[in-house]
Amino acid sequence: MVRAPCCEKMGLEKGPWAPEEDQILTSYIEKHGHGNWRALPKQSGLLRCGKSCRLRWINYLRPDIKRGNFTIEEEETIIKLHEMLGNRWSAIAAKLPGRTDNEIKNVWHTNLKKRLLKSDQSNSNPNSKRATKPRIKRSDSNSSIITQSEPANLNFREMDTTSACTSSSDFSSVTVGDSKNIKCEDIESLETMPVIDESFWSEAAIDETPTMSSQSLTISNEMPLQYPFANYEESFQQSHAYDSNFDDGMDFWYDIFTRTADSIELPEF
């Protein structure tokens, strides 16, 4: 069954939100919450579909939203999480308080992806010119602008001890359980790596496959991520230049595993 788009009903507004609409939505949610997005527009008097209201609230009006340019630390985090998760923007956003999946997706496509690509190219061609000056973020009366230092001077690949294995400019999605994707030849002790196949991510499979001792996870088409579950902290540090800005790395994996497989026993650190 394919449903018609929710905004197809006659008379519903589309496009940019007017300040008055923002006001109505904000005050309605502050008073009544948003139990039912579909019913919200009708109850609040907005001529918008529920989906549009939800998006506006989540991406723009929410009080805990952090506006302004991304900090260097945030960008590093996005890059690293993207290496691990692929285009799972909501999962990445969950690790960046105040940032939305949409915002992260935008900054990835408009900024970070190109920067990584340039970085890779300049690594292969040391004589190539540096990145051009970045644009200043559009001013926004609602924003607290965070001044961004010169990103052209950054080379994230230089921080990656497995740079020989990283061709990360064109990740599509997390691919799992396909050892044919492993192209990096200088990764040590692959046989010690746990393999996670598709079934790992489904809760239904947990009872059937409670151990993962002989499995591994491939993160992109080209780059395998290694983290033996028995000692994945050390492995993570070795393969991803684990630094002080990423101290929550273990929390991150813990979140992933506990959310996905409550019954799996996690190693103690």
Add this chain to the structure above:
DNA sequence: AAGCGTAGCAACCGCCATTAT
């Protein structure tokens, strides 16, 4: 100063997963 191309970002669309009936 004007025109044009591009980057950045908000918003939409379509699909899938989950929940309710």
Add this chain to the structure above:
DNA sequence: AATAATGGCGGTTGCTACGCT
């Protein structure tokens, strides 16, 4: 169990400001 309703996510689009010539 089947179907419908709803929420959520990722991909994509279109508008606008910016930067270059």
